[in-house]
Structure formats: C-alpha cells, structure tokens
Amino acid sequence: MLLSAPELLKDETRSVVVRAQVRGGPVPAVILKHFRDEPVCGLDDWAGAEFLTQRGVESGPRFLAGDVAARLFVLEDLGRGPTLETLLRGEDARAAHGGLIATARLTGQLHARTLGTQSAYELVRQALPPRPERVRVENARFLLENEGRLLRWLAAVEAEAAPGLHEDLEVIARTLADPGPFLAFTHGDLAPSNVLFTPAGPRLLDFEYAGMRHALYDALMWLVTLPLPDELVSRADITYRITLSAHCEAAQVDSAWARARATLALARTVNLFQWLHPRVLEEDREWAPGLSERAALLHHLARCRALLAPAEGFPGLAPTLETLESRLRERWTVAPFTWPAFRQEDG
Structure with missing residues (x-):
C-alpha cells in the first residue's frame, strides 16, 4: 500500500493529522494521526477507534493500523462533509x-x-x-x-x-x-x-x-x-x-x-x-x-x-x-x- 498526495488537516501542539491517498489499498484514502504531546489522549483516541472497529460499531472511522513507538495510528478516511457546527452556523x-x-x-x-x-x-x-x-x-x-x-x-x-x-x-x-x-x-x-x-x-x-x-x-x-x-x-x-x-x-x-x-x-x-x-x-x-x-x-x-x-x-x-x-x-x-x-x- 502506497500513500500519496498528503494533505495537512491539523497541526496543533498535541497532534498532527494528515489525509493521504492510497494506491493499491483496500480504501481510497486514510487519515494518519500522530500524537506528539499528551500521549494518554492519543492512546485513548487510538483505543476508542480500535474498540469500536472490533465490535463493528460504525459510529466513527474504522481503525486500520498503529505504531505505539511512533505515536502514530491510521484510520479510514470518512471523506469531506459538513459538521454539525457547520449546520448550526448555516442558514437552514x-x-x-x-x-x-x-x-x-x-x-x-x-x-x-x-x-x-x-x-x-x-x-x-x-x-x-x-x-x-x-x-x-x-x-x-x-x-x-x-x-x-x-x-x-x-x-x-x-x-x-x-x-x-x-x-x-x-x-x-x-x-x-x-x-x-x-x-x-x-x-x-x-x-x-x-x-x-x-x-x-x-x-x-x-x-x-x-x-x-x-x-x-x-x-x-x-x-x-x-x-x-x-x-x-x-x-x-x-x-x-x-x-x-x-x-x-x-x-x-x-x-x-x-x-x-x-x-x-x-x-x-x-x-x-x-x-x-x-x-x-x-x-x-x-x-x-x-x-x-x-x-x-x-x-x-x-x-x-x-x-x-x-x-x-x-x-x-x-x-x-x-x-x-x-x-x-x-x-x-x-x-x-x-x-x-x-x-x-x-x-
């Protein structure tokens, strides 16, 4: 699986989030999350996604893989769309x-x-x-x-x-x-x-x-x-x-x-x-x-x-x-x- 076209979504003190396209993989794109600070929050995030994926609960993105030493895990990319905040701040x-x-x-x-x-x-x-x-x-x-x-x-x-x-x-x-x-x-x-x-x-x-x-x-x-x-x-x-x-x-x-x-x-x-x-x-x-x-x-x-x-x-x-x-x-x-x-x- 090869990743290409990285797109930075978030770069905060606590974490870096990147979207990347996938060549020859099971999904068209993935989200990579690297937690630099506050590892407990990063690991809670990882565990939550992995737990829901194991149980087949489709409330969030599927967990795909992770590396504890690198403080990095990979999620399914849910794609683009409005958030609830977008709707609340809209006119509809x-x-x-x-x-x-x-x-x-x-x-x-x-x-x-x-x-x-x-x-x-x-x-x-x-x-x-x-x-x-x-x-x-x-x-x-x-x-x-x-x-x-x-x-x-x-x-x-x-x-x-x-x-x-x-x-x-x-x-x-x-x-x-x-x-x-x-x-x-x-x-x-x-x-x-x-x-x-x-x-x-x-x-x-x-x-x-x-x-x-x-x-x-x-x-x-x-x-x-x-x-x-x-x-x-x-x-x-x-x-x-x-x-x-x-x-x-x-x-x-x-x-x-x-x-x-x-x-x-x-x-x-x-x-x-x-x-x-x-x-x-x-x-x-x-x-x-x-x-x-x-x-x-x-x-x-x-x-x-x-x-x-x-x-x-x-x-x-x-x-x-x-x-x-x-x-x-x-x-x-x-x-x-x-x-x-x-x-x-x-x-």
Whole structure:
C-alpha cells in the first residue's frame, strides 16, 4: 500500500493529522494521526477507534493500523462533509434541527451497543501503554478535589454554600465513578465540530477523551452545553432516550432518567465553575466562538435548574447553585446566544 498526495488537516501542539491517498489499498484514502504531546489522549483516541472497529460499531472511522513507538495510528478516511457546527452556523434551520436529532440518535446507538462492554474495552486500552486511572474515576476525582474552586466563586459574590454541599458532591462523584446500568463507551468530547455528516450518515471524530463512563456524559451536549431552542432539546432528549432504552432498562424508568440527567448536569455545571476563574466577574472573555464565559455560566445554571426540577435530592448543591445564579444575574446582563440557523425562528 502506497500513500500519496498528503494533505495537512491539523497541526496543533498535541497532534498532527494528515489525509493521504492510497494506491493499491483496500480504501481510497486514510487519515494518519500522530500524537506528539499528551500521549494518554492519543492512546485513548487510538483505543476508542480500535474498540469500536472490533465490535463493528460504525459510529466513527474504522481503525486500520498503529505504531505505539511512533505515536502514530491510521484510520479510514470518512471523506469531506459538513459538521454539525457547520449546520448550526448555516442558514437552514431544518438542516440544523435534523442534524442534532441525527446526532442524538447516533449517540444513543453508540451507548446502547456498548453497554456492559467494559472488559472488552479494557482489553483494548490496556494492551496499549495503560492509563494511570480510568477516565470516569479521573472525572469523579476532579470534581471532589476542586470543590474549593466552587467555594471561591461563592466567596467572590458574597454568598454561602447551603448545608450538605460537600455531601452532594460526594454523591455525584460516586455516580460518575460507578454509573451502574448507564456505564457505556462514551466519546467524551461531543462538540458540534466532532460530528461529521457523511453519505452514510453522521459519524463521530476525535476520540481523545473517550472511555467507559456514564452514558449521559455525551448527552450533555444538547442537555446543558449548547444553547439550543427548548423544543429541540426536548426532541433530542426523547430521541436519545428511546434509542438507549432498547438496551438499557434504567433509561425506561422516569425517576431514574430524571435523576441521571440532573446528576450529570450538576457535575458539568460545577465543572464549569471549576474550570473558569472568578476573574470573569471583572472581565468577560470568549468561551467558544460567539459565546462568552459569562453567557456560558448563566446558560449552564439555567439548564441545570431546569433539569433539577423533575428530580429529587441534592439539598445542598441545588440551592447553592440557585443562589450563585441569582447573584450573577444581579451583576450581569448578557444577551442570549442564538445559533445563526435559528435566528430567523427567534425573530
């Protein structure tokens, strides 16, 4: 197999990604990924693609080969096409709606087909230079070890934590570390730019943060992270839940579903306050293209509050975040973000 016509797709500190044409091979083109820095992310990316390929799950590009010493692996080239971000930033509301629903369905299929496959995944991942710790345990540890960063925000707005805050964080951390019936293979960084629409349907790219964790970790994209029309969020949630429920009995139980959504929404909202410094109180900066840090914080708090409404529990964390939201809204007036595809609808 000979490679020709290399095309540089990405050249960042962490990795270099190249597309190359194939002469005399089983596929017309391939993607070569060389991870220079953060080898754990590179190996997680490799393991995710190899694991899905072994199981015949067509959620992303097929894994073809790899060389650990060279920090290089080769994937099937899915070709060119729009990403979900392209659709959201376009002018076709119907295409953007359809793209998100298709993404929710694909994500549900990925999780449904990988429930209970932890041992199979670990065989693939640990055959490579092993991870120091499972990704879901890392997520749980980060939440607990950085509680002080949340308290720093409360102090900055002259608010106090409600009794039971720490205990609620421990409950959430335990769920992250042990998701029970919701344990599935997750993408881990389900952003609109990582969803590619191909002639065969949507496919996920870049599994650098992939691993076995709570399935709804990926669903946070539409539940919490992205500012989206409420009706579209509901449709995506229903589509994802129906798809996952075919293989997950817990997803069929309303109380369990409400609890799972609230738990993951709380974890992500707390994480955002742990990632961002209270200097945002004095200076707003861009968090994502077109969305400021202040807007992101307020959006997360509002979505978290909505998802907490049908769930029970969290007597310490829920009122703490409500107080924090109230104090921030007193300080900030932030215009809501609307994706270009939906601006005509809002108008």
